[in-house]
Amino acid sequence: MESLLSKSWEESKKTWHIAGPAILGSVFQFSISFVTAAFAGHLGAVALAAVSVAQNVIEGFAFGILLGMGSALETLCGQAVGAGQFHILGIYLQRSWVITLATATVLTPLYVFTAPILKLLRQPTDISEVAGEFCVWVIPQLFAYAVNFPLQKFFQSQRKIWVITEIAGAVLGLHILLNWVFVVRLGYGLAAAAIVGNVSWWLINLAQLVYLFSGCFRDSWTGFSLLAFQNLSAFFKLSLASAIMLCLELWYYTAVIILVGYLKNPDVAVAAISICMNYQIWTLMIALGFYIAVSVRVSNELGANRPQAAKFSVVVVLTTSVLIGTVFMAMALIFRKKLPEFFTDVPEVINEASKLGYFLGAIILLNSIQPVFSGVAIGAGWQTSVAFINSACYYLLGLPVGAVLGFKLKLDELGIWIGMLLGTLVQTSVLLLIMFRTKWQKEVMSVTHRRPRKQKSASENGKEESSCNPSHGVENCFMNPRNTNI
Template identity: 95%
Template structure:
């Protein structure tokens, strides 16, 4: 018993060494869009709804695809580090850049034609038009994601995360200041909010590139090489599997936003549920820190042929994330009437968002578990299997149930989504934990 406690304590320290800065970095980077939405919210309900739709539907779609493509590095780089093959990491990074930049190019028309796409999805015309303008302005962010995600995975696999966290924190402070100056004081509206977001994301990339070239990665980064263009098909296959696995999770929320746009009084409904999603995603960043930690720990230990240590890392990360999720759920429940006021002054939006507070708390708790299990899948290289599981749970069970309950039974902003997500977590977690226990 004492030996188990000792090993668990040591594993907890290793996990927090990665998860701590990863959590802060995730919160800082997510807060860039969070701050943008907050400033947009004080420009009016339509502006808030438009930015929320743009961020959760169009940008969310692209963000999920590029994050998933970049996540292939978590498997490959993590296992390479565990096996002592540090020299190959730079080539992996460059191959990932080739794939993510190509993907961003393919996704660009989605941003250009946002307005007609949203209208085709029967979203309100005023929201669609404003969201369309906003998405054209933020196209530079699309390519910033393509550069950023592979860099993050490269650093994380080598447990070099504090510098990137400090970069994100510094840029977030600048982002808040620039929004206040150009959106509030000078009154340049959504265009300024979009341009400030572009500047912030590319400042993060520029600083991270300086870090990469600084000489701190002499073993893993030996410069640009034509080897990056070799064996791209196999790399693309794993990248695509990673993208499908993560996208099926992230796009679920995109689909929910679209469905909410069909409800009565969509400006208020979309704004209310978008506020809840912003807080939910903010809390999700905490769990994503443990997602990063467990994917690194599992891939490292499996690469070093230590499966028992990988099992322990799963238990420690899952338990810790669940405890933190419980605390955040309590906060969401206690302050459910106050949290919406950060985004809007509109009483009807505040009232609708506060009604969803109980379901926000439940989703926060459930989302403290699921990302950790996804991290296990990434670390072990099970992306393809989990993609099938996610597809069935989210889209064959979750969305149809939410649509029926939201429209046929008149439960407004999909109040039964929490129950659907609970089924998702239950089945997905059961399969993944069974898989790692057999190793």
């Protein structure tokens, strides 16, 4: 028993060494959009609804794709670090940048045509028009995401997290100040809020790039290389699998916002459910710290051929996250009538948002569990399997049930929220079952196939490359010496 407690304490320290700064960093970065929505809420119900729709539908759509594309680095860099292969991390980072920046370029028309897209989705005209203007203003943030996400995964895999946190915290303070000056004092409205958001995100990127080029990563960053443009197709496949897995989760909330827009009195309904989502996503940022921690720990331990350590890490991280989620659930239930007042002064919106308080507490608890499982999936390279699970639970169960409860049974936004909760509950239960049945030694064998190996002769490399089979995992197709260009 004493040995177990000692082992748990040591693992907990390793977890918090990653999760602590990751939680703060996630909260700081999410709070940039949180603050923007809060200032917009005091410009009126339409402004709040428009910014919420823009952030949750259009930006959320793009955010999910780019975050997922960047998350391929969590699998590859984490396992490479565990295996001691630091010298390939810089090439991975640059390949990811090539893919995410190209993806951001493809997504730009989505921002330009936000207003007609929302109208096509039958969203209210006034909300669609304002959201369309806001999205055009925040196009620079789209490219900021493309630079930021791969860079953060690069740092996280090497446990260089405190610098990310400190940068995000400093920029958040400046973001609040600039919003107060330009939105409140000078009265420049939503345009100012959008531009301040652009400035804040690019300040984060600039500071992180300075850190990258500072010489602190001599083993993993040796400068820009044309090798980054080689073997992009295999790298893209893994990035796409990661994007699909995460997008199916993030778009779930986007779809909920769209459904709510079809209800009667949509201005109030969208504003109310957006308030709950902002708090739910804020607490989700806490769980995402543990998502990062378990992803790093699992990938590192599997890469180092320590399957039992990886399994034990999952248990410790999950237990810690659930305990913290329980505390936040209790807070949501106790203060359910007061929390909406931070966003709005409209009594009708406050009343509708407070009605969702009990279900907000339940989703907060579930979201203390689900991101940990997603982190395990990223660390172990299970993206494709989890994508199928997410698709079934969210889109074949949660949304249809929410639509029936909300529209057919006239429960409005409450019914839609219940459907969302059901989909998340089933998805979490399925992933929990998978975790219990996982053969961790088998996962180590899979990781071994992905590791870069020592340089061979040209003939041996050609033979090895020709035997690559994407059906055995797309990572295998570029983790050999020739494909990684080591």
